[in-house]
Amino acid sequence: MRKSYLMTPGPTPVPPQVLLSQAKPIIHHRTPEYTKIFVEVLEGLQYIFETKNDIILFSSSGTGAMESSVVNLFSAGDKVIVTSNGKFGDRFVQLGETYGLEVIKHEYKWHQVVKPDDIKKSLDENPDVKGVFVTQSETSTGVLNDVKAIGEIVKATNAVLVVDSITGIGAVETKTDEWNLDIVMTGSQKGLMLPPGLAAVSVSEKAWKLAEKSTLPKFYFSWAKAKKALEKKQNPFTPAVSLIVGLRESLKMMREEGLENIIKRHAQLADAVRAGVTAIGLELFAPSEGRGNAVTAVKVPEGVDGKAIPRIMSSKYGVTIAGGQEHLAGKIFRLGHLGYYDKFDITTALSALEMTLQELGYQFEKGVSLKAAEKVLSS
Amino acid sequence: MRKSYLMTPGPTPVPPQVLLSQAKPIIHHRTPEYTKIFVEVLEGLQYIFETKNDIILFSSSGTGAMESSVVNLFSAGDKVIVTSNGKFGDRFVQLGETYGLEVIKHEYKWHQVVKPDDIKKSLDENPDVKGVFVTQSETSTGVLNDVKAIGEIVKATNAVLVVDSITGIGAVETKTDEWNLDIVMTGSQKGLMLPPGLAAVSVSEKAWKLAEKSTLPKFYFSWAKAKKALEKKQNPFTPAVSLIVGLRESLKMMREEGLENIIKRHAQLADAVRAGVTAIGLELFAPSEGRGNAVTAVKVPEGVDGKAIPRIMSSKYGVTIAGGQEHLAGKIFRLGHLGYYDKFDITTALSALEMTLQELGYQFEKGVSLKAAEKVLSS
Numbered sequence: 001m002r003k004s005y006l007m008t009p010g011p012t013p014v015p016p017q018v019l020l021s022q023a024k025p026i027i028h029h030r031t032p033e034y035t036k037i038f039v040e041v042l043e044g045l046q047y048i049f050e051t052k053n054d055i056i057l058f059s060s061s062g063t064g065a066m067e068s069s070v071v072n073l074f075s076a077g078d079k080v081i082v083t084s085n086g087k088f089g090d091r092f093v094q095l096g097e098t099y100g101l102e103v104i105k106h107e108y109k110w111h112q113v114v115k116p117d118d119i120k121k122s123l124d125e126n127p128d129v130k131g132v133f134v135t136q137s138e139t140s141t142g143v144l145n146d147v148k149a150i151g152e153i154v155k156a157t158n159a160v161l162v163v164d165s166i167t168g169i170g171a172v173e174t175k176t177d178e179w180n181l182d183i184v185m186t187g188s189q190k191g192l193m194l195p196p197g198l199a200a201v202s203v204s205e206k207a208w209k210l211a212e213k214s215t216l217p218k219f220y221f222s223w224a225k226a227k228k229a230l231e232k233k234q235n236p237f238t239p240a241v242s243l244i245v246g247l248r249e250s251l252k253m254m255r256e257e258g259l260e261n262i263i264k265r266h267a268q269l270a271d272a273v274r275a276g277v278t279a280i281g282l283e284l285f286a287p288s289e290g291r292g293n294a295v296t297a298v299k300v301p302e303g304v305d306g307k308a309i310p311r312i313m314s315s316k317y318g319v320t321i322a323g324g325q326e327h328l329a330g331k332i333f334r335l336g337h338l339g340y341y342d343k344f345d346i347t348t349a350l351s352a353l354e355m356t357l358q359e360l361g362y363q364f365e366k367g368v369s370l371k372a373a374e375k376v377l378s379s
Numbered sequence: 380m381r382k383s384y385l386m387t388p389g390p391t392p393v394p395p396q397v398l399l400s401q402a403k404p405i406i407h408h409r410t411p412e413y414t415k416i417f418v419e420v421l422e423g424l425q426y427i428f429e430t431k432n433d434i435i436l437f438s439s440s441g442t443g444a445m446e447s448s449v450v451n452l453f454s455a456g457d458k459v460i461v462t463s464n465g466k467f468g469d470r471f472v473q474l475g476e477t478y479g480l481e482v483i484k485h486e487y488k489w490h491q492v493v494k495p496d497d498i499k500k501s502l503d504e505n506p507d508v509k510g511v512f513v514t515q516s517e518t519s520t521g522v523l524n525d526v527k528a529i530g531e532i533v534k535a536t537n538a539v540l541v542v543d544s545i546t547g548i549g550a551v552e553t554k555t556d557e558w559n560l561d562i563v564m565t566g567s568q569k570g571l572m573l574p575p576g577l578a579a580v581s582v583s584e585k586a587w588k589l590a591e592k593s594t595l596p597k598f599y600f601s602w603a604k605a606k607k608a609l610e611k612k613q614n615p616f617t618p619a620v621s622l623i624v625g626l627r628e629s630l631k632m633m634r635e636e637g638l639e640n641i642i643k644r645h646a647q648l649a650d651a652v653r654a655g656v657t658a659i660g661l662e663l664f665a666p667s668e669g670r671g672n673a674v675t676a677v678k679v680p681e682g683v684d685g686k687a688i689p690r691i692m693s694s695k696y697g698v699t700i701a702g703g704q705e706h707l708a709g710k711i712f713r714l715g716h717l718g719y720y721d722k723f724d725i726t727t728a729l730s731a732l733e734m735t736l737q738e739l740g741y742q743f744e745k746g747v748s749l750k751a752a753e754k755v756l757s758s
Binding site: 010014016019026027029059062063064067098100195196197217240320322 | 391393402407568577699
């Protein structure tokens with residue numbers, strides 16, 4: 001007998017009641033029964049996104065939603081600012097370049113936050129910029145960028161603000177309307193507590209106006225097709241029915257808990273992880289001014305085989321965590337606590353981590369990370 | 380107590396054991412556990428597609444796979460032949476035009492089959508054609524096009540043959556390699572007996588060579604990215620894990636039945652439906668030279684409210700069938716028998732149809748369609 005614990009920043013664990021709701025017999029998507037579910041899901045997403053904007057669903061991973069923001073808003077040659085301090089910011093750079101946009105890159109080190117002032121300066125110098133791309137919560141590092149401050153800056157210009165909140169939504173505050181976030185996107189396998197396969201994008205009025213001028217080719221990811229279908233409470237193409245049925249269930253759970261409580265819970269879990277790992281002498285990767293609640297990246301201590309940490313935690317203790325990506329492979333490990341997690345998932349993860357580090361020869365007082373975490377978790 | 384019967388050409392019913400397999404705890408997609416499943420799925424698909432070609436999976440509907448064949452094979456201005464005798468053939472025309480291809484349209488009436496000779500003539504006249512698009516099984520009408528004959532013609536040219544087999548695979552013969560079908564695609568919610576949300580595309584060597592020259596922009600639907608990940612038995616972006624777990628289960632069932640038996644079963648079910656509806660004086664929409672096994676389109680008899688047929692069958696008898704699409708709305712209805720169907724699903728559908736037609740004032744001898752169907756089903 002061995003239990004499995006999924007503690008990666010996506011896919012995240014799916015509550016049993018959500019998994020079982022997906023085991024119901026498949027219904028057809030052009031029926032009143034489906035429409036009722038679809039409408040409930042859209043309203044639930046608007047609640048979680050804190051928006052009155054249209055929400056568009058795609059059967060795709062989060063990358064599909066990212067691509068949709070490029071092909072629906074812009075035309076080849078359009079000037080955009082793309083900020084990047086991690087793997088997913090880099091993906092926006094690649095997407096912009098793939099579609100022939102003129103990309104003004106604002107690249108930061110992966111342990112730094114995006115500086116809103118840099119965007120302001122860049123927008124002042126380039127009044128013809130049509131869009132600004134920001135990753136709210138960098139899944140590759142756990143770094144949190146201040147999209148509220150950036151929203152305030154971009155609001156005053158003709159540009160639209162595109163926010164990748166794939167690991168932000170449901171973990172940190174993302175006040176779409178209040179903060180003037182024109183585009184906000186997330187994926188199903190994150191804070192929404194679903195299997196992967198769905199992505200959601202909210203589109204502001206300002207963004208719809210810009211989208212009218214876009215000449216980049218699109219079909220499957222066309223927002224216009226989605227909007228037309230939305231008027232009839234339908235999807236343009238066959239939707240991932242079972243995932244949408246599951247999403248209704250997970251959104252119901254989220255409504256019951258309440259968005260504010262969800263974010264408080266995530267903040268507490270993240271605080272506990274941080275308290276735990278620092279108590280045994282480990283260092284956090286994200287800077288103090290930009291730490292999200294979705295995932296905690298921890299530096300691999302000197303003399304320890306970084307790649308062995310996720311490997312042993314998984315093979316020996318059944319706890320799946322993520323390693324570092326790209327140049328951070330072997331240099332950090334990432335504990336996900338986004339979505340369906342409670343206090344005791346954190347003590348589980350820290351306990352398995354301690355056992356693993358011990359095996360790898362790292363010196364520390366046993367149990368101290370649990371003690372530090374429990375202090376936070378019981379407060 | 381009311382039972383529900385889904386008899387549309389997609390989504391199709393999902394076997395309970397497949398539904399339940401999707402309710403297993405989510406696993407991460409960068410683990411040996413996932414890789415094992417993924418490899419099994421790819422091998423299973425190659426068996427069903429009758430191919431040794433690479434198979435690429437997308438988390439998307441079938442339309443995403445269709446779009447992928449346009450953006451990965453061609454460049455703006457490339458000349459292609461697109462045949463169409465229904466809604467999904469038309470979709471290829473729209474896709475080709477969206478991406479700036481020079482589309483030579485071969486349009487037929489929806490009750491006609493695509494004529495291979497027309498393609499031959501067109502290829503002779505246009506030796507610079509780079510691709511030919513054919514819908515094997517038109518979901519909108521049940522008409523079957525002869526992709527074997529077309530494969531024979533296209534093979535001799537530099538063009539690649541793109542086959543939409545979304546409702547073909549698993550219902551009719553689709554001998555990808557033997558028939559020289561360069562691209563073959565299907566969707567999960569069809570013969571593969573899964574919920575919607577996955578699409579599969581097989582790519583021949585000839586197609587890979589053409590793809591190297593393609594300059595159309597792509598990212599999420601990039602075959603090259605998929606191929607690169609495939610070398611490591613991975614997906615380029617987070618895959619729809621639960622659907623892939625389900626697909627392993629349904630492919631296992633398909634292997635146990637055997638492809639030949641699956642197709643024989645579909646042929647028998649389709650024969651039974653045709654025998655049944657014609658026995659009560661109804662007419663088939665598809666011509667005798669092109670009738671598939673996935674869906675049977677039936678003409679609405681004179682004096683009967685065509686839109687009321689699916690409505691009453693669903694609301695009163697719990698049997699969901701499909702109406703006609705586009706200009707055929709109200710003029711035909713479509714009984715799906717693709718995927719998880721056996722003999723008694725056919726008698727169920729015919730019985731509910733008789734009860735519905737009776738209510739709508741159509742004159743016929745009661746029970747005669749069942750009698751005719753049973754004759755076929757017990758042979």
